[in-house]
Amino acid sequence: MYQHQHPASPLPNLQLPRTLNRPAYTEVQREAILDVEPNLGQVPFEYIRKGLHARGEELMASITAAKVPSQLPRSRLSTSFDIAPTRGTPPTHILAVQSSPSSKHPVSDIVFLIPTHQIVLAANCAHIPRIPASRSQIRSNGMLAIPVMPLVVPHAEAFAPLHSFIVAHRLDRLMSALLPVPPSMLSGATTRGSGSGAGAGPFAHVSAPQVATYLAASAAGDKMSALMALTRTVSAIWRNACALGVFDRDLWAALDFSWEVILGAMNMVATGAV
Structure with missing residues (x-):
């Protein structure tokens, strides 16, 4: 059974928080709905969200079917994109996702394009x-003109996995973006309401030490550098979730579990245990 535990000894020369802080809970605005x-x-x-989760695969299929460039320079960004009508509910917007500027990363000219449904956001x-x-709008040629909506997040390159989880609520797909381990190692994870007991987290039946050991042993090349790259991915998705105000309990359980596992793997490498 998964227990949230910290590595036994400090990680040398690494400035990483032991846990990922959660901002104060904020509910979505009724006006936005x-x-x-x-x-x-x-x-x-909650009923709206459950209904959207039930339609998650349908909505993801319409997103996947909307053929738009994955990224573009801002100078080439138009106000809308034409997509072919498909079965199901078509996307309502094309998100033009851009990273917020920082001292380390000035304004980028690249935007990531992601079709979405306004009610999901x-x-x-x-x-x-x-x-x-x-x-x-429906063009004379039958194509749908979908408007572009700019969106600024801390890490645009890490927005897609978060967005996919918001739409489909598939914990397995999110974990594949967070931890490079065989899916069978995480097969005990369950989304809330799909088999986990009352009060039990989705990783209650997953062995964190086993996953950490595999992660440490399988890291290629410079193991510590490879594991540090994983912390950057988890941190980027965490920052995006904080900035957008996504408070899904399964999402936070996935981030917490992944962070704990990666730190455990780093500790094994640092101490020579693996």
């Missing part, structure tokens, strides 16, 4: 800017 789906004005937020992201109502 009303902006995009006025008929959901009286529906409880409104129902899951408490801190996202108000989403303009979609005004998708």
Whole structure:
């Protein structure tokens, strides 16, 4: 059974927090829901999210079917993209995701393009800017013109895994982006409401020491550098979740578990245990 434990001894010469802090919980704004789906004005937020989770695969299929460039220079970004109509609910917006500038990373000219559904963002992201109502238009050639919505996050390159989880709520797919381990090692993980007991986290039946040992042993080349790269991925998704106000319990359990496992693997490498 997974227990949240810290490495036994300090990691040498590494400035990493032992845990990933969570911001104070904030619920999404009712006005944000009303902006995009006025008929959901009286529906409880949790019920809206469960309904979206049930449609997750359908929504992801429509996102995947929307053929747009994965990234573009900002100078080539248009106000809309044409996509071919498909079965199901088409995306309402094309997100133009850009990293927020910092002293280490000045303003980037590259934006990442991700089709999305406005209700998914409104129902899951408490801190996202108000989403303009979609005004998708049908062209004379039958194509749908989907408007572009700029979005600034701390790490644009790490937005896609978070967005996919928000849409489909697939814990297995999120973990594949966080930890390079065989899926069978995480097969005991369950999303909330799909088999885990009351109060039990989704990783209650996953062996963190076993996963950490595998991670340490399988790291290629400079093991510590390889593990540090994993901390950057987890940290980037964590920062994006904090900035957007995503407070899904399964998401946070995945981030906490991954962080603990990676630190445990780093400790094994640092102490010569692996």
